Amino acid sequence: MSLAKRIIPCLDVDNGRVVKGVKFVDIRDAGDPVEIARRYDREGADEITFLDITATHDNRDTIVHVVEQVASEVFIPLTVGGGIRTLDDIRRMLNAGADKVGINSAAVFNPDFVREAAERFGSQCIVVAIDAKKVSSLGEPGRWEIFTHGGRKPTGIDAIAWAKKMVDYGAGEILLTSMDRDGTREGFDLPLTRAISEAVTVPVIASGGVGNLDHLADGVIEGKADAVLAASIFHFAEYTIEQAKQHMASRGIEVRL
Amino acid sequence: MSTVAVIDYGMGNLHSIVKALQHAAPEVDVVCVSDADTILGADRVVFPGVGAIRDCMQALKQSGLDAVIQQVANTKPLLGICLGMQALLTDSEENNGIQCLDVVAGHVVHFAEALTDGDGNALKIPHMGWNQVHQLHPHPLWENIPQDSRFYFVHSYYAQPDDAAAIAATTQYPNAFTCALAQDNVFAVQFHPEKSQAVGLQLLNNFLHWDGHV
Numbered sequence: 333m334s335l336a337k338r339i340i341p342c343l344d345v346d347n348g349r350v351v352k353g354v355k356f357v358d359i360r361d362a363g364d365p366v367e368i369a370r371r372y373d374r375e376g377a378d379e380i381t382f383l384d385i386t387a388t389h390d391n392r393d394t395i396v397h398v399v400e401q402v403a404s405e406v407f408i409p410l411t412v413g414g415g416i417r418t419l420d421d422i423r424r425m426l427n428a429g430a431d432k433v434g435i436n437s438a439a440v441f442n443p444d445f446v447r448e449a450a451e452r453f454g455s456q457c458i459v460v461a462i463d464a465k466k467v468s469s470l471g472e473p474g475r476w477e478i479f480t481h482g483g484r485k486p487t488g489i490d491a492i493a494w495a496k497k498m499v500d501y502g503a504g505e506i507l508l509t510s511m512d513r514d515g516t517r518e519g520f521d522l523p524l525t526r527a528i529s530e531a532v533t534v535p536v537i538a539s540g541g542v543g544n545l546d547h548l549a550d551g552v553i554e555g556k557a558d559a560v561l562a563a564s565i566f567h568f569a570e571y572t573i574e575q576a577k578q579h580m581a582s583r584g585i586e587v588r589l
Numbered sequence: 590m591s592t593v594a595v596i597d598y599g600m601g602n603l604h605s606i607v608k609a610l611q612h613a614a615p616e617v618d619v620v621c622v623s624d625a626d627t628i629l630g631a632d633r634v635v636f637p638g639v640g641a642i643r644d645c646m647q648a649l650k651q652s653g654l655d656a657v658i659q660q661v662a663n664t665k666p667l668l669g670i671c672l673g674m675q676a677l678l679t680d681s682e683e684n685n686g687i688q689c690l691d692v693v694a695g696h697v698v699h700f701a702e703a704l705t706d707g708d709g710n711a712l713k714i715p716h717m718g719w720n721q722v723h724q725l726h727p728h729p730l731w732e733n734i735p736q737d738s739r740f741y742f743v744h745s746y747y748a749q750p751d752d753a754a755a756i757a758a759t760t761q762y763p764n765a766f767t768c769a770l771a772q773d774n775v776f777a778v779q780f781h782p783e784k785s786q787a788v789g790l791q792l793l794n795n796f797l798h799w800d801g802h803v
Contacts, residue, residue, distance in 0.1 A: 334706060334740060334761050336719045373786070378719055404608045409741060409784050429604040454640035456715060456743045467732065504715055504743075537712045558713055588719040588739045 336588040337552045337577055338378035339391075339561035340411075340537060341566045343368060346385050348394035352564045362567040365398045372566065373406045375573035378588060381434070381561060385416030396428045403429020413461055413507070422449055426457065434507055436461040438482050439565070443501055450502025459537075460503035464491035464524060465511040474523045483511035491524070492531045498504060499532045506532060507561065510540040517543025517564075525555030537561050545571060545579040552585050593797060594616040594631035596658070598648045599623075606637050606670070609783035614791035625657045633797065634661045635662040638672030642697070642746075643684035645672055657688060662692040662775050669777030671744060674770065675679050677777055693772050695750035706763055717743045722758045722768055722780065728803060730757075730776050730795045738788040739789075740780035742768070747779055774801035 343350045343365050350362040362368070367381050380402070384395040392415060399412055412425045413434025422433050439446050439460050442582035450458045463483055468475035476491035495506055508528050510521035520538045529536040542548060542565055551560040565571050577587045593610060595603055603621050610619045618689060620627060628634055636658060638645050649655040661667050662677070669677045681697035689697070694699050704712040719739040724731045747766045757776065758769035770777040776796065784790035 334720065334763065335716065335742075338718050400604075401603055405612070407605070407609050407612070407784060407786050407789060409781075426602040427604065429602070429608070431605070456639060456717075505717065519714075530711075533711070533714055535715070535717050556710060558718070 334586060336586050337557075337580065339548065339580070339587070340379045340381050340559055340561040341372045342381040342383055342539070342561050343574065344383045344563060345383050345395055345398060347391050348398060350567065351385070352567055361367055363583075366401045368567065369402045370408050372573055373408055376577060376588065377408060377573045378559070379409040379411060381411040383434070384412065385498075386415070396401050396424060399425060399428040399430050403481060406548075411459055413456050413459070417445075419449060422453055424455075426453065432457045432459050432505070434459045434461040434503055436463065439498060440478060440480055440489070443497065446498055446501040446503060452503070453460065453541070455502045455504035457487065458503055459505045460495075460498040460549075461507040461509065462491060462495060462498070462528070463511050464521075466524070468522065473535050474527060476524050476527075479511050483514070489527045492527055495528045495532050499534050505535045505537065507537045507539060513541025514539070516541050519543065519547040520551045520555055522550060522555045525551060525557050529556040529558070535559060543577050548576055549580050549583040549585060553583065590616065590618050591632040591637060591797070592620060592630075593633045594628045595619065595621045595635045595637060596628060596654060597621050597623045597636075598645075598652055598654050600638055600640055600645055600648055600672070603637060606635060606783045608655060609790060610635065610793055610797065614797040617729075617797050623652060623654065625653065628657055628661065631665075633666040633668070633799070634658075635668045635670065635708060635796075636673035636676070637652055637664040637692040638676060640672060641684055642672065642675060642681045642687045642689070645676055646687055649676070649690075656784070659690055659692060662690075664767075665774060666796065666799050667775045668796045669770075669775070671781060672784070674777035674779055675746060676747060677770070677775065678750070681746060683746050692775060693748075693750055693755055693770055693777070694752060695748060697746050697748050697769050699746050700762070712763060715743055715744045715745045716762050719785075720760050720762060720780075722760055724758045725770075728757055728771050729799050730771070730792055732795050734788050734795075740768075740778075740782065740789060742780045744779055744785055748777075771803065773803070
């Protein structure tokens with residue numbers, strides 16, 4: 333018996349409401365984040381991640397209130413990502429009750445921000461979120477690059493090299509999203525997940541593309557992920573977290589039941 | 590009404606531990622303090638901590654809380670959590686070697702490099718996630734907590750007490766390491782009870798009703 337693989341439901345929060353888009357369009361309202369977090373906790377979620385996609389700066393405080401409320405009644409680890417650009421942003425989230433913050437674009441624009449954040453708050457609370465897209469052609473060995481702006485802007489940075497660099501800079505965990513798969517429900521990009529997981533010494537969370545319970549198990553077994561993240565399959569009660577865990581256990585994966 | 594003091598020495602967020610203690614035992618008065626008199630006047634004391642041991646010990650020394658914690662360790666129920674557990678040992682090899690509070694004789698060491706799991710995959714450091722806690726002896730803090738329950742961990746260092754009798758529980762990663770210590774009125778855990786859902790709240794509730802005797 334050993335460390336359990338984690339299932340992490342992700343809540344995309346826009347102006348204090350949970351939303352989920354399919355390929356960044358067709359954003360559907362999925363409800364109240366506090367209520368949904370409570371349900372996930374009851375069903376046995378190992379952690380909960382909030383991704384703040386609120387576009388306007390003025391409404392950023394809404395996510396702080398959401399985290400405060402959830403952290404007062406849900407006693408599992410909470411991660412908040414989206415719009416984390418300064419040490420002060422991190423401090424605000426941790427003070428609200430978050431255990432970890434996800435840093436995405438800010439790391440690409442200024443890698444030293446990750447170093448400063450890890451030195452100030454400790455690596456255990458710094459998750460670097462990596463949005464990667466395949467750039468190799470069919471038949472070539474797999475090659476992925478970092479994209480920003482929701483997968484629209486290429487940076488020319490190799491994803492594996494970037495993941496290693498972020499760990500050197502103090503990232504305590506990597507949240508890896510395949511921009512090719514995000515919202516498609518076709519499953520994780522398993523070669524990408526495996527390549528990153530085998531390249532770094534810290535835990536890797538696989539994200540992007542989950543459409544059924546086998547996808548979650550594949551992420552662990554074939555992708556070698558330490559944790560799997562999904563949003564839409566849980567929001568609309570297609571599957572409960574408990575069903576997902578039972579299914580992973582039936583495929584021989586150690587989970588917290 | 591009994592009181593529990595959560596020691597605030599400026600090392601990060603205490604929101605979760607305070608909320609969890611309030612939730613675990615609503616009848617207990619939870620105060621978050623850095624003032625020595627209030628800490629020494631409380632019925633029970635929680636010593637939390639995250640981050641690096643050098644910063645932790647520096648903050649404790651500057652505020653004089655190092656001596657306060659040593660005094661608490663001789664007098665009333667004390668619960669060390671995560672870095673708060675590690676700081677109770679004699680020293681830690683983190684940050685090139687740091688002297689700690691020496692409440693429990695022993696050392697804090699890093700997970701060995703290049704460990705692998707049963708399938709030959711490299712083990713990730715930090716040890717992060719839900720792992721099983723194997724209780725070695727009955728203790729009031731284990732009451733109503735099933736053997737081998739999973740608690741939430743996030744750490745790269747762990748305690749090695751000199752006296753094996755102080756080991757209250759072990760966890761496998763991949764070898765057994767000490768995840769809980771018990772010595773008289775002191776109890777300390779490497780995992781985070783405040784982030785370990787029902788079993789974590791049970792442990793906090795047990796602590797809040799513990800008289801310090803085994």
